[in-house]
Amino acid sequence: MLTIRRILFAFDFSEGSTQAFPQAVFLAQKHGAELHIVHVSADDAEGSFPIATKDLAEWLAGDAELDDLPIVQEQRSGSKPGNELRSYVEEEEIDLVVMGTHGRSGTDRLLFGSVAEEVVREVPCPVLTVRSGPEKSIEKEISRVLVPVDFSDVSRGTVSHAAHLAEAYGAELHLFHVIEVPEHPPANMRPENFPEKAVLDQAKYDLEKLASELELKDFEVAAQGGDPSKQTLAHIDSGDIDLVVIASKGRTGLDRMLIGSVADDLLRKCPVPVFTVKPGGRSLLPGEKGAAEAASA
Secondary structure, three states: OOOOOEEEEEOOOOHHHHHHHHHHHHHHHHHOOEEEEEEEEOOOOOOOOOOOHHHHHHHOOOOOOOOOOOEEEEEEEOOOHHHHHHHHHHHHOOOEEEEEEOOOOHHHHHOOOHHHHHHHHHOOOOEEEEEOOOOOOOHHHOOEEEEEOOOOOOHHHHHHHHHHHHHHHOOEEEEEEEEEOOOOOOOOOOHHHOOOHHHHHHHHHHHHHHHHHOOOOOOEEEEEEEOHHHHHHHHHHHOOOOEEEEEOOOOOHHHHHOOOHHHHHHHHHOOOOEEEEOOOOOOOOOOOOOHHHHHHO
């Protein structure tokens, strides 16, 4: 089970926030964590805060309840919500941020939301973003978890986070690798036949080897050729995926502002919740301490 002691639920009175709330409650209850509900407002008159327990209960779905869940509510003033949320994460040693985004469909699907994007880029802990609209929003609807694997140094940690999440949700774990097809394939190779079957089979073998090294028990693997972002999004749409786990490339300093083209694309366009792991930041894996946490110890 992941080590999650404190979860920050970022609330902004939007539909996206209320749809993300059941996920925050489920993960807090599953891991015995405190749930911190934080609202940042430039106008003290905006909405009613703190939120009444009966209103919080109305946002829940299924059989979830708030009984025995330690909840902290705090409102902060500021014109830059992203900065305030980041400060709260650092001050309270938050392990996970859960928040809604505002993209929906069509043109809006390309919009990630400036605050959510800033939080994902800059906080030192993982972030779960839940898109507003008809997408999955309660724990019982998470039945398939996808983790794109690029066999980089951070892949092992990302897959491990995904495996623990899949276990928490009682979901299937899918490992997916895209072999990037060159813009100009070899002259003797037709684009529709590239990469060769042997290359795809090797990728699947490598995925299974990684899963074996991490001692994963229940998982499926798939490999495909093409553009990594496009093929991953297509696989999500066609495979009835309910949650995606990715790694950002943000760390510290200037690099802290960078996510990476594929991860950035998925965050902006993915129609289902996205759990972003922060390499070099706080790790939620049992027995591990992220770089940001180690530095402050």
